Amino acid sequence: MTTRPTISPRPRKAKAGSVPAKATRPTPRASLFSARTRLLGSENAFRIGPHIKTLEDRGLKVIRCNLGEPDFPLAAHIAEEVKRQIDLGLTHYCDPQGIPQLREAVARTVARRRGIDVTPDRVVVFPGAKPPIGLAQQAYCDPGDEVIYPSPGFPIYESFTTYVGARPRPLHLREESDFSFSGRDLAPLISRRTRIIILNFPSNPTGSVVTREQLESIADVIQHKAPAQARIYSDEIYEDILYDGNRHLSIASLPGMAQRTIIVSGVSKSYSWTGGRVGWAVFPTAEEATVFKNLNINYFSCIPAYNQMGARIALESPLSQGSIARMCEAFTERRDLMVAGLNAIPGFRCSKPGGAFYLFPNISGLCKNIGAIDAHRRLPAADRGRSSPSTLVQMFLLWRYQVATMDRRSFGRIGSDGLHYLRLSIATGLDDLKTGLERMRVAAGDRDGFQEFMKEGKYAC
Numbered sequence: 001m002t003t004r005p006t007i008s009p010r011p012r013k014a015k016a017g018s019v020p021a022k023a024t025r026p027t028p029r030a031s032l033f034s035a036r037t038r039l040l041g042s043e044n045a046f047r048i049g050p051h052i053k054t055l056e057d058r059g060l061k062v063i064r065c066n067l068g069e070p071d072f073p074l075a076a077h078i079a080e081e082v083k084r085q086i087d088l089g090l091t092h093y094c095d096p097q098g099i100p101q102l103r104e105a106v107a108r109t110v111a112r113r114r115g116i117d118v119t120p121d122r123v124v125v126f127p128g129a130k131p132p133i134g135l136a137q138q139a140y141c142d143p144g145d146e147v148i149y150p151s152p153g154f155p156i157y158e159s160f161t162t163y164v165g166a167r168p169r170p171l172h173l174r175e176e177s178d179f180s181f182s183g184r185d186l187a188p189l190i191s192r193r194t195r196i197i198i199l200n201f202p203s204n205p206t207g208s209v210v211t212r213e214q215l216e217s218i219a220d221v222i223q224h225k226a227p228a229q230a231r232i233y234s235d236e237i238y239e240d241i242l243y244d245g246n247r248h249l250s251i252a253s254l255p256g257m258a259q260r261t262i263i264v265s266g267v268s269k270s271y272s273w274t275g276g277r278v279g280w281a282v283f284p285t286a287e288e289a290t291v292f293k294n295l296n297i298n299y300f301s302c303i304p305a306y307n308q309m310g311a312r313i314a315l316e317s318p319l320s321q322g323s324i325a326r327m328c329e330a331f332t333e334r335r336d337l338m339v340a341g342l343n344a345i346p347g348f349r350c351s352k353p354g355g356a357f358y359l360f361p362n363i364s365g366l367c368k369n370i371g372a373i374d375a376h377r378r379l380p381a382a383d384r385g386r387s388s389p390s391t392l393v394q395m396f397l398l399w400r401y402q403v404a405t406m407d408r409r410s411f412g413r414i415g416s417d418g419l420h421y422l423r424l425s426i427a428t429g430l431d432d433l434k435t436g437l438e439r440m441r442v443a444a445g446d447r448d449g450f451q452e453f454m455k456e457g458k459y460a461c
Protein backbone atom coordinates (compact mmCIF):
# COMPACT_ATOMS: atom_id res chain seq x y z
CA MET A 1 0.00 0.00 0.00
CA THR A 2 1.30 3.40 -0.88
CA THR A 3 0.83 6.27 1.52
CA ARG A 4 -0.48 9.42 0.03
CA PRO A 5 1.57 12.44 0.96
CA THR A 6 -0.36 14.86 3.12
CA ILE A 7 -0.67 18.27 1.60
CA SER A 8 -1.38 21.21 3.88
CA PRO A 9 -4.04 23.52 2.58
CA ARG A 10 -2.55 26.60 1.00
CA PRO A 11 -3.01 29.58 3.33
CA ARG A 12 -5.65 31.98 2.01
CA LYS A 13 -4.39 35.36 0.98
CA ALA A 14 -5.56 38.01 3.44
CA LYS A 15 -7.55 40.82 1.92
CA ALA A 16 -5.72 44.14 1.92
CA GLY A 17 -6.39 45.97 5.16
CA SER A 18 -8.00 42.97 6.84
CA VAL A 19 -6.97 41.98 10.38
CA PRO A 20 -5.15 38.61 10.45
CA ALA A 21 -6.90 35.79 12.29
CA LYS A 22 -6.09 35.65 16.00
CA ALA A 23 -4.42 32.23 15.82
CA THR A 24 -1.71 33.41 13.43
CA ARG A 25 -0.55 36.23 15.67
CA PRO A 26 2.79 35.47 17.34
CA THR A 27 2.43 34.95 21.08
CA PRO A 28 4.07 37.85 22.86
CA ARG A 29 7.00 36.85 25.08
CA ALA A 30 7.87 38.57 28.33
CA SER A 31 11.61 38.31 27.82
CA LEU A 32 13.89 39.33 24.98
CA PHE A 33 15.88 36.14 25.52
CA SER A 34 14.90 32.53 25.15
CA ALA A 35 13.92 30.52 28.22
CA ARG A 36 17.01 28.39 27.62
CA THR A 37 19.32 31.40 27.77
CA ARG A 38 17.91 32.33 31.15
CA LEU A 39 18.84 28.87 32.44
CA LEU A 40 22.52 29.27 31.67
CA GLY A 41 24.71 29.76 34.74
CA SER A 42 28.15 31.34 34.81
CA GLU A 43 31.63 31.15 36.27
CA ASN A 44 31.67 33.63 39.12
CA ALA A 45 35.48 33.73 39.19
CA PHE A 46 35.16 35.93 36.10
CA ARG A 47 32.10 37.81 37.32
CA ILE A 48 33.72 39.38 40.36
CA GLY A 49 36.45 40.91 38.15
CA PRO A 50 34.65 44.30 37.92
CA HIS A 51 34.36 44.47 41.76
CA ILE A 52 38.10 43.88 42.02
CA LYS A 53 38.74 46.58 39.44
CA THR A 54 36.57 49.06 41.38
CA LEU A 55 38.68 48.43 44.48
CA GLU A 56 41.96 48.67 42.59
CA ASP A 57 40.86 51.92 40.94
CA ARG A 58 40.49 53.30 44.47
CA GLY A 59 44.16 52.47 45.00
CA LEU A 60 43.53 49.40 47.16
CA LYS A 61 45.60 46.26 46.84
CA VAL A 62 43.40 43.19 46.31
CA ILE A 63 44.78 39.76 47.15
CA ARG A 64 43.51 37.68 44.24
CA CYS A 65 42.63 34.23 45.48
CA ASN A 66 39.70 33.99 43.07
CA LEU A 67 41.03 32.93 39.68
CA GLY A 68 42.13 29.47 38.63
CA GLU A 69 45.07 30.71 36.67
CA PRO A 70 48.71 29.89 37.45
CA ASP A 71 50.68 33.05 38.11
CA PHE A 72 53.81 31.92 36.23
CA PRO A 73 54.95 33.23 32.86
CA LEU A 74 54.59 31.05 29.80
CA ALA A 75 57.84 29.08 29.45
CA ALA A 76 60.25 30.65 26.95
CA HIS A 77 60.55 27.54 24.75
CA ILE A 78 56.77 27.59 24.16
CA ALA A 79 56.54 31.36 23.65
CA GLU A 80 59.41 31.26 21.15
CA GLU A 81 57.68 28.58 19.11
CA VAL A 82 54.45 30.61 18.92
CA LYS A 83 56.35 33.70 17.74
CA ARG A 84 58.33 31.63 15.23
CA GLN A 85 55.12 30.20 13.76
CA ILE A 86 53.57 33.66 13.42
CA ASP A 87 56.71 34.80 11.59
CA LEU A 88 56.42 31.76 9.33
CA GLY A 89 52.90 32.91 8.41
CA LEU A 90 50.82 30.30 10.22
CA THR A 91 48.10 32.88 10.69
CA HIS A 92 45.24 31.57 8.55
CA TYR A 93 42.28 29.21 8.93
CA CYS A 94 43.36 25.66 9.66
CA ASP A 95 41.90 22.19 10.24
CA PRO A 96 38.76 22.59 12.43
CA GLN A 97 39.56 19.32 14.18
CA GLY A 98 43.00 20.63 15.15
CA ILE A 99 46.21 20.71 13.12
CA PRO A 100 47.61 17.21 12.50
CA GLN A 101 50.92 18.01 14.26
CA LEU A 102 49.13 18.79 17.54
CA ARG A 103 46.66 15.93 17.24
CA GLU A 104 49.56 13.54 16.72
CA ALA A 105 51.37 14.96 19.76
CA VAL A 106 48.21 14.68 21.90
CA ALA A 107 47.63 11.11 20.74
CA ARG A 108 51.23 10.12 21.59
CA THR A 109 51.23 11.87 24.98
CA VAL A 110 47.82 10.68 26.13
CA ALA A 111 48.62 7.12 24.99
CA ARG A 112 52.00 7.03 26.75
CA ARG A 113 50.83 8.54 30.04
CA ARG A 114 47.70 6.42 30.31
CA GLY A 115 48.95 3.19 28.79
CA ILE A 116 46.23 3.09 26.11
CA ASP A 117 46.03 3.25 22.33
CA VAL A 118 45.08 6.62 20.86
CA THR A 119 44.96 7.63 17.21
CA PRO A 120 45.01 11.27 15.99
CA ASP A 121 41.64 10.84 14.25
CA ARG A 122 40.03 10.52 17.72
CA VAL A 123 41.54 13.81 18.92
CA VAL A 124 39.72 17.14 18.62
CA VAL A 125 41.28 20.48 19.58
CA PHE A 126 39.13 23.18 21.21
CA PRO A 127 39.69 26.77 22.37
CA GLY A 128 40.50 25.57 25.90
CA ALA A 129 39.24 22.66 27.98
CA LYS A 130 36.01 24.51 28.78
CA PRO A 131 34.14 24.37 25.43
CA PRO A 132 33.98 20.55 25.20
CA ILE A 133 31.95 20.51 28.43
CA GLY A 134 28.96 22.26 26.85
CA LEU A 135 29.52 20.75 23.42
CA ALA A 136 29.49 17.23 24.89
CA GLN A 137 26.18 17.94 26.62
CA GLN A 138 24.75 19.21 23.34
CA ALA A 139 26.10 16.24 21.40
CA TYR A 140 25.07 13.41 23.73
CA CYS A 141 21.96 14.65 25.57
CA ASP A 142 18.36 14.97 24.51
CA PRO A 143 15.95 16.79 26.80
CA GLY A 144 15.28 14.63 29.86
CA ASP A 145 18.59 12.78 29.64
CA GLU A 146 20.73 12.94 32.72
CA VAL A 147 24.19 14.29 33.46
CA ILE A 148 26.01 13.24 36.62
CA TYR A 149 28.67 15.66 37.81
CA PRO A 150 30.62 16.34 41.00
CA SER A 151 29.37 19.03 43.36
CA PRO A 152 31.23 21.05 44.42
CA GLY A 153 32.62 21.03 40.91
CA PHE A 154 33.60 23.25 38.00
CA PRO A 155 30.47 25.44 37.56
CA ILE A 156 30.14 24.89 33.82
CA TYR A 157 29.15 21.23 34.37
CA GLU A 158 25.90 22.24 36.07
CA SER A 159 25.39 25.42 34.10
CA PHE A 160 25.18 23.67 30.73
CA THR A 161 23.02 20.78 31.89
CA THR A 162 19.88 22.82 32.30
CA TYR A 163 20.74 24.89 29.21
CA VAL A 164 20.54 21.82 26.97
CA GLY A 165 17.39 20.58 28.72
CA ALA A 166 19.11 17.67 30.45
CA ARG A 167 18.51 16.74 34.09
CA PRO A 168 21.31 17.66 36.47
CA ARG A 169 22.26 14.85 38.84
CA PRO A 170 24.86 16.30 41.21
CA LEU A 171 27.10 13.85 43.01
CA HIS A 172 27.59 15.57 46.36
CA LEU A 173 31.14 15.23 47.60
CA ARG A 174 31.76 15.13 51.32
CA GLU A 175 34.54 16.74 53.32
CA GLU A 176 34.78 13.56 55.47
CA SER A 177 35.78 11.64 52.33
CA ASP A 178 38.32 14.30 51.29
CA PHE A 179 35.84 15.36 48.57
CA SER A 180 36.56 12.16 46.67
CA PHE A 181 34.12 9.31 46.01
CA SER A 182 33.81 5.69 45.02
CA GLY A 183 31.41 3.52 43.05
CA ARG A 184 29.10 3.23 46.05
CA ASP A 185 28.46 6.99 45.96
CA LEU A 186 27.93 7.02 42.21
CA ALA A 187 25.65 3.98 41.87
CA PRO A 188 22.37 5.52 43.15
CA LEU A 189 22.60 8.35 40.61
CA ILE A 190 22.86 6.16 37.52
CA SER A 191 19.65 5.52 35.59
CA ARG A 192 18.65 4.39 32.12
CA ARG A 193 18.62 8.10 31.14
CA THR A 194 22.25 8.66 32.19
CA ARG A 195 24.20 9.98 29.21
CA ILE A 196 27.25 11.66 30.72
CA ILE A 197 29.16 10.97 33.94
CA ILE A 198 31.67 13.73 34.64
CA LEU A 199 34.80 12.95 36.63
CA ASN A 200 37.37 15.59 37.55
CA PHE A 201 40.54 14.45 39.31
CA PRO A 202 42.53 16.37 40.49
CA SER A 203 39.52 18.49 41.17
CA ASN A 204 38.45 22.10 41.02
CA PRO A 205 37.49 23.48 43.57
CA THR A 206 38.60 20.99 46.24
CA GLY A 207 41.94 19.69 44.93
CA SER A 208 40.77 16.14 45.66
CA VAL A 209 42.43 13.18 44.00
CA VAL A 210 41.25 9.61 43.62
CA THR A 211 42.88 6.34 44.68
CA ARG A 212 43.21 3.39 42.32
CA GLU A 213 40.72 1.42 44.43
CA GLN A 214 38.16 4.23 44.25
CA LEU A 215 38.62 4.56 40.52
CA GLU A 216 38.26 0.79 40.05
CA SER A 217 35.02 0.79 42.00
CA ILE A 218 33.71 3.73 39.92
CA ALA A 219 34.62 1.85 36.72
CA ASP A 220 32.96 -1.31 38.01
CA VAL A 221 29.69 0.47 38.80
CA ILE A 222 29.68 2.18 35.38
CA GLN A 223 30.33 -1.14 33.60
CA HIS A 224 27.48 -2.85 35.42
CA LYS A 225 24.91 -0.10 35.81
CA ALA A 226 25.29 2.63 33.19
CA PRO A 227 23.58 2.35 29.79
CA ALA A 228 25.92 1.38 26.95
CA GLN A 229 25.61 4.86 25.36
CA ALA A 230 26.61 6.68 28.56
CA ARG A 231 29.96 8.44 28.20
CA ILE A 232 32.43 9.20 30.96
CA TYR A 233 33.68 12.75 30.59
CA SER A 234 37.04 12.71 32.36
CA ASP A 235 38.18 16.29 32.87
CA GLU A 236 41.92 15.88 33.50
CA ILE A 237 43.00 19.50 33.09
CA TYR A 238 44.94 19.37 36.41
CA GLU A 239 46.72 16.11 35.50
CA ASP A 240 50.20 17.60 36.10
CA ILE A 241 49.51 19.49 39.30
CA LEU A 242 49.93 16.89 42.01
CA TYR A 243 51.54 16.89 45.46
CA ASP A 244 53.17 14.48 47.89
CA GLY A 245 54.25 12.01 45.21
CA ASN A 246 50.68 11.50 43.91
CA ARG A 247 50.59 10.21 40.35
CA HIS A 248 47.82 11.02 37.91
CA LEU A 249 45.27 8.26 37.42
CA SER A 250 42.84 8.28 34.52
CA ILE A 251 39.79 6.07 34.42
CA ALA A 252 40.60 5.47 30.74
CA SER A 253 43.62 3.39 31.85
CA LEU A 254 41.39 0.77 33.50
CA PRO A 255 40.39 -2.30 31.49
CA GLY A 256 37.39 -1.71 29.23
CA MET A 257 37.06 1.99 30.07
CA ALA A 258 38.91 3.75 27.22
CA GLN A 259 36.11 2.79 24.82
CA ARG A 260 33.57 4.79 26.81
CA THR A 261 35.69 7.66 28.12
CA ILE A 262 36.29 11.13 26.70
CA ILE A 263 39.66 12.32 28.06
CA VAL A 264 39.96 16.10 28.26
CA SER A 265 43.00 18.24 29.01
CA GLY A 266 44.82 21.30 27.72
CA VAL A 267 47.58 23.86 28.15
CA SER A 268 45.90 26.28 30.57
CA LYS A 269 47.08 24.82 33.86
CA SER A 270 50.07 22.55 33.15
CA TYR A 271 51.87 25.19 31.11
CA SER A 272 50.42 28.29 32.80
CA TRP A 273 48.95 29.32 29.47
CA THR A 274 45.30 30.22 30.07
CA GLY A 275 45.47 32.84 27.32
CA GLY A 276 46.59 30.32 24.70
CA ARG A 277 43.08 28.84 24.52
CA VAL A 278 44.16 25.37 23.50
CA GLY A 279 42.50 22.30 24.94
CA TRP A 280 41.74 18.87 23.53
CA ALA A 281 39.58 15.81 23.92
CA VAL A 282 40.25 12.23 22.97
CA PHE A 283 37.00 10.53 21.96
CA PRO A 284 36.24 6.82 22.13
CA THR A 285 35.72 6.67 18.35
CA ALA A 286 36.69 8.65 15.24
CA GLU A 287 32.95 9.01 14.41
CA GLU A 288 32.38 10.89 17.65
CA ALA A 289 35.41 13.09 16.96
CA THR A 290 33.85 13.97 13.59
CA VAL A 291 30.66 15.18 15.29
CA PHE A 292 32.73 17.49 17.46
CA LYS A 293 34.75 18.66 14.49
CA ASN A 294 31.46 19.72 12.92
CA LEU A 295 30.43 21.51 16.13
CA ASN A 296 33.76 23.38 15.94
CA ILE A 297 33.00 24.35 12.34
CA ASN A 298 29.62 25.66 13.41
CA TYR A 299 30.88 27.60 16.40
CA PHE A 300 34.38 28.94 15.77
CA SER A 301 35.91 27.28 12.67
CA CYS A 302 39.30 26.56 14.19
CA ILE A 303 41.84 27.48 16.85
CA PRO A 304 44.88 29.68 15.99
CA ALA A 305 47.40 27.36 14.36
CA TYR A 306 50.43 29.15 15.84
CA ASN A 307 49.12 28.48 19.35
CA GLN A 308 48.51 24.86 18.43
CA MET A 309 52.14 24.59 17.31
CA GLY A 310 53.13 26.08 20.69
CA ALA A 311 50.96 23.47 22.42
CA ARG A 312 52.73 20.73 20.47
CA ILE A 313 56.09 21.97 21.77
CA ALA A 314 54.62 22.22 25.29
CA LEU A 315 53.69 18.54 25.11
CA GLU A 316 56.84 17.26 23.48
CA SER A 317 59.76 19.40 24.64
CA PRO A 318 61.88 17.91 27.45
CA LEU A 319 62.08 21.46 28.88
CA SER A 320 58.39 21.40 29.85
CA GLN A 321 58.82 18.91 32.66
CA GLY A 322 61.22 21.28 34.44
CA SER A 323 58.74 24.17 34.24
CA ILE A 324 55.93 22.00 35.60
CA ALA A 325 58.11 20.70 38.44
CA ARG A 326 59.13 24.24 39.48
CA MET A 327 55.50 25.36 39.45
CA CYS A 328 54.39 22.38 41.57
CA GLU A 329 57.20 23.06 44.05
CA ALA A 330 55.98 26.65 44.46
CA PHE A 331 52.37 25.47 44.85
CA THR A 332 53.43 22.94 47.50
CA GLU A 333 55.11 25.63 49.60
CA ARG A 334 52.05 27.88 49.29
CA ARG A 335 49.64 25.06 50.04
CA ASP A 336 51.48 24.11 53.22
CA LEU A 337 51.70 27.71 54.40
CA MET A 338 48.05 28.42 53.67
CA VAL A 339 46.61 25.20 55.12
CA ALA A 340 48.52 25.74 58.38
CA GLY A 341 47.65 29.45 58.42
CA LEU A 342 43.93 28.91 57.78
CA ASN A 343 43.66 26.18 60.39
CA ALA A 344 45.11 28.61 62.93
CA ILE A 345 42.21 31.05 62.34
CA PRO A 346 39.16 30.35 64.51
CA GLY A 347 36.22 29.39 62.29
CA PHE A 348 38.27 27.88 59.42
CA ARG A 349 38.88 24.16 58.92
CA CYS A 350 41.01 23.26 55.92
CA SER A 351 42.26 19.91 54.70
CA LYS A 352 45.32 19.43 52.50
CA PRO A 353 44.50 18.99 48.82
CA GLY A 354 46.34 16.28 46.88
CA GLY A 355 46.36 18.20 43.59
CA ALA A 356 45.31 21.32 41.63
CA PHE A 357 45.96 24.72 43.23
CA TYR A 358 42.92 25.37 45.37
CA LEU A 359 42.05 25.17 49.04
CA PHE A 360 38.46 24.58 50.05
CA PRO A 361 38.16 25.44 53.74
CA ASN A 362 35.01 24.78 55.72
CA ILE A 363 33.92 28.13 57.16
CA SER A 364 30.82 27.04 59.13
CA GLY A 365 32.48 28.29 62.33
CA LEU A 366 33.34 31.65 60.76
CA CYS A 367 29.81 32.09 59.37
CA LYS A 368 28.42 31.49 62.85
CA ASN A 369 30.98 33.63 64.68
CA ILE A 370 30.49 36.76 62.61
CA GLY A 371 26.74 36.32 62.23
CA ALA A 372 26.61 35.43 58.50
CA ILE A 373 24.05 32.64 58.97
CA ASP A 374 21.61 34.93 60.81
CA ALA A 375 22.29 37.79 58.40
CA HIS A 376 21.48 35.52 55.46
CA ARG A 377 18.26 34.38 57.11
CA ARG A 378 17.19 38.02 57.52
CA LEU A 379 17.78 38.98 53.88
CA PRO A 380 14.79 39.87 51.68
CA ALA A 381 13.56 36.66 50.00
CA ALA A 382 14.84 37.59 46.51
CA ASP A 383 18.34 38.37 47.79
CA ARG A 384 18.36 35.29 50.01
CA GLY A 385 17.67 33.04 47.03
CA ARG A 386 20.63 34.46 45.12
CA SER A 387 23.03 34.23 48.01
CA SER A 388 24.23 32.11 50.94
CA PRO A 389 26.12 32.73 54.20
CA SER A 390 29.40 31.91 52.42
CA THR A 391 28.49 34.41 49.67
CA LEU A 392 28.14 37.10 52.36
CA VAL A 393 31.53 36.14 53.77
CA GLN A 394 33.01 36.23 50.26
CA MET A 395 31.68 39.75 49.72
CA PHE A 396 32.72 40.89 53.21
CA LEU A 397 36.27 39.64 52.63
CA LEU A 398 36.37 41.38 49.26
CA TRP A 399 34.88 44.79 50.07
CA ARG A 400 36.17 45.21 53.62
CA TYR A 401 39.47 43.30 53.54
CA GLN A 402 40.30 43.13 49.82
CA VAL A 403 40.73 39.38 49.69
CA ALA A 404 39.05 37.88 46.62
CA THR A 405 37.72 34.34 47.19
CA MET A 406 34.82 32.26 45.82
CA ASP A 407 31.76 31.01 47.72
CA ARG A 408 30.40 27.45 47.77
CA ARG A 409 27.47 28.30 45.47
CA SER A 410 29.91 29.16 42.70
CA PHE A 411 30.65 25.44 42.34
CA GLY A 412 27.20 23.97 41.87
CA ARG A 413 24.05 25.49 43.32
CA ILE A 414 21.79 22.48 43.49
CA GLY A 415 21.84 21.10 47.03
CA SER A 416 24.39 23.62 48.28
CA ASP A 417 22.14 25.16 50.96
CA GLY A 418 23.60 24.87 54.42
CA LEU A 419 27.11 24.13 53.14
CA HIS A 420 29.61 26.77 54.15
CA TYR A 421 32.87 26.74 52.22
CA LEU A 422 35.17 29.10 50.36
CA ARG A 423 37.53 28.33 47.50
CA LEU A 424 40.90 30.00 47.67
CA SER A 425 43.23 29.80 44.72
CA ILE A 426 46.91 29.62 45.70
CA ALA A 427 47.98 30.76 42.25
CA THR A 428 49.17 33.98 43.88
CA GLY A 429 52.66 34.84 45.18
CA LEU A 430 53.71 33.80 48.68
CA ASP A 431 53.94 37.36 50.04
CA ASP A 432 50.42 38.18 48.85
CA LEU A 433 49.13 34.94 50.34
CA LYS A 434 50.67 35.85 53.70
CA THR A 435 48.99 39.26 53.52
CA GLY A 436 45.71 37.56 52.62
CA LEU A 437 46.00 35.21 55.58
CA GLU A 438 46.58 38.09 57.99
CA ARG A 439 43.59 39.99 56.55
CA MET A 440 41.37 36.91 56.90
CA ARG A 441 42.55 36.43 60.49
CA VAL A 442 41.43 39.95 61.37
CA ALA A 443 38.19 39.62 59.36
CA ALA A 444 37.28 36.40 61.18
CA GLY A 445 37.13 38.33 64.46
CA ASP A 446 35.37 41.38 63.04
CA ARG A 447 31.74 40.69 63.90
CA ASP A 448 30.94 44.39 64.20
CA GLY A 449 32.53 45.13 60.84
CA PHE A 450 30.42 42.38 59.27
CA GLN A 451 27.22 43.78 60.74
CA GLU A 452 28.07 47.25 59.43
CA PHE A 453 28.92 45.79 56.04
CA MET A 454 25.50 44.15 55.89
CA LYS A 455 23.81 47.45 56.70
CA GLU A 456 25.62 49.05 53.76
CA GLY A 457 23.85 46.51 51.53
CA LYS A 458 26.84 45.70 49.29
CA TYR A 459 26.51 41.96 49.74
CA ALA A 460 25.28 41.10 46.24
CA CYS A 461 27.69 39.00 44.19
Ligand SMILES: Cc1ncc(COP(=O)(O)O)c(C=O)c1O
Pocket residue numbers: 068127128129130131154200203204235237266267268274278279
Ligand atom coordinates in the same frame (compact mmCIF):
# COMPACT_ATOMS: atom_id res chain seq x y z
C1 LIG B 1 37.96 21.55 36.02
C2 LIG B 1 38.20 22.50 34.91
N1 LIG B 1 37.91 22.13 33.66
C3 LIG B 1 38.09 22.97 32.63
C4 LIG B 1 38.59 24.23 32.82
C5 LIG B 1 38.74 25.15 31.65
O1 LIG B 1 40.04 25.30 31.27
P1 LIG B 1 40.43 26.20 30.00
O2 LIG B 1 40.97 27.48 30.53
O3 LIG B 1 41.49 25.40 29.29
O4 LIG B 1 39.23 26.38 29.16
C6 LIG B 1 38.91 24.67 34.11
C7 LIG B 1 39.40 26.04 34.35
O5 LIG B 1 39.45 26.55 35.43
C8 LIG B 1 38.71 23.78 35.18
O6 LIG B 1 38.99 24.13 36.44
